Structure formats: structure tokens, C-alpha cells
Amino acid sequence: MLQQTQVATVIDYYTRWMQKWPTLQDLASASLEEVNQLWSGLGYYSRGRRLQEGARKVVEELGGHVPRTAETLQQLLPGVGRYTAGAIASIAFDQVTGVVDxxxxxxxxxxxxxxxxxxxxxxxxxxxxxxxxxxxxxxxxxxxxxxxxxxxxxxxxxxxxxxxxxxxxxxxxxxxxxxxxxxx
Ligand code: SF4
Structure with a gap:
């Protein structure tokens, strides 16, 4: 949500998103229409779509386990590039990996x-x-x-x-x- 978007704009969207889909399983079972509806006004709709595709992949193909390294995040999840992979791996999983934005x-x-x-x-x-x-x-x-x-x-x-x-x-x-x- 924060890519190309300021924190102040994102807060409401993030709160509503997490209330509606608190787990990956919840997000994986959402419809694309629901995702687009909640994302409405935030722009760059492909981000929401890819987030949901990623949740589906984790739930349906990876046994519900999010990849924990920058390499596997980038390799296995749709729409996750080098920067996003490094940011998730270092912030969420403490992998010692630098990021460049x-x-x-x-x-x-x-x-x-x-x-x-x-x-x-x-x-x-x-x-x-x-x-x-x-x-x-x-x-x-x-x-x-x-x-x-x-x-x-x-x-x-x-x-x-x-x-x-x-x-x-x-x-x-x-x-x-x-x-x-x-x-x-
Ligand atoms: S130019 Fe150098 S000293 Fe100035 S704000 Fe940037 S990093 Fe800091």
C-alpha cells in the first residue's frame, strides 16, 4: 500500500483491510471485486490484486507458510520484486539483507x-x-x-x-x- 503512496493516505485503507481480512486465509478467499472495492481510491490497483494473488499462492501452494528469505519471496510470490522481498525479509523475518529504494x-x-x-x-x-x-x-x-x-x-x-x-x-x-x- 505504501509504494508511491504517503502514510497518511494509507492508514485508513490499511485499517479497513486488516479488519476485513485479518489472516492470509481470509484474504485468499476474497473475490477480486471485494479487493478492488476496498482498494478504491488508493490507485495502482495491481498492488491489491497481487497482494491477494500472493495470499492465494501461500495458502494453496505453500502450505500457509510465507517464504522467509528475500530470495524465496522474490522467486515464489507474484509481484514481489527485489526491493519488496528485501524489505519483508529484513523487517518481518530479521534477514540480514539490505534494501535500495x-x-x-x-x-x-x-x-x-x-x-x-x-x-x-x-x-x-x-x-x-x-x-x-x-x-x-x-x-x-x-x-x-x-x-x-x-x-x-x-x-x-x-x-x-x-x-x-x-x-x-x-x-x-x-x-x-x-x-x-x-x-x-
Ligand atoms: S547530504 Fe549527507 S549530511 Fe546532508 S542530509 Fe543527506 S546524508 Fe545527511
């Missing part, structure tokens, strides 16, 4: 002063490697959520709040900008 890309590029195009496959590959190296093995889910939140609230696309940033001392982009300011 738009916010994390921005944070990593600034912290490591990467100026190359992050949409290129070479840079993207590097960023996923970096996220994997940096993720906290003791609290991978919290680390990933913190990295995403940092990008969403502090290291914003325009006017990042560097003076409030908890990783300012590690940030190469910030160091370079500060150095330039001192010079001129």
Missing part, C-alpha cells in the same frame, strides 16, 4: 559522493552491494527502515537538512560542500 539511493549516493547515474545497471548493482555491506546485522529491519526514513524526511531531494542529519559526519557530499564553502 529511491530514498536509499539518494542517501547512499550522497554519503559516498557517487555522482554517476544511479539508474545505470552498474551503479544500481554497486548500490545494492553497498546496502548489503552497511546493513546492521543485529537489527536489519530497523536499519533499512531508518535509511528509507532518513531519505524521506532529512536527506530530501531539495534542501536536505544536513545540520539535523545523524550521518553527517560520515557524509562525503556534505564534507565536500563544506570544504567548498570554506574556500570561497
Amino acid at each position: 529511491g530514498n536509499v539511493i539518494r542517501v547512499l549516493c550522497r554519503v559516498r559522493a557517487i555522482g554517476a547515474d544511479p539508474t545505470s545497471s552498474f551503479v544500481s548493482h554497486h548500490l545494492w552491494d553497498l546496502a548489503q555491506q552497511l546493513v546492521d546485522p543485529a537489527r536489519p529491519g530497523d536499519f533499512n527502515q531508518a535509511a528509507m526514513e532518513l531519505g524521506a524526511t532529512v536527506c530530501t531531494p531539495q534542501r536536505p537538512l544536513c545540520s539535523h542529519c545523524p550521518v553527517q559526519s560520515l557524509c562525503r557530499a556534505h564534507q565536500r560542500v563544506s570544504l567548498q564553502r570554506k574556500r570561497y
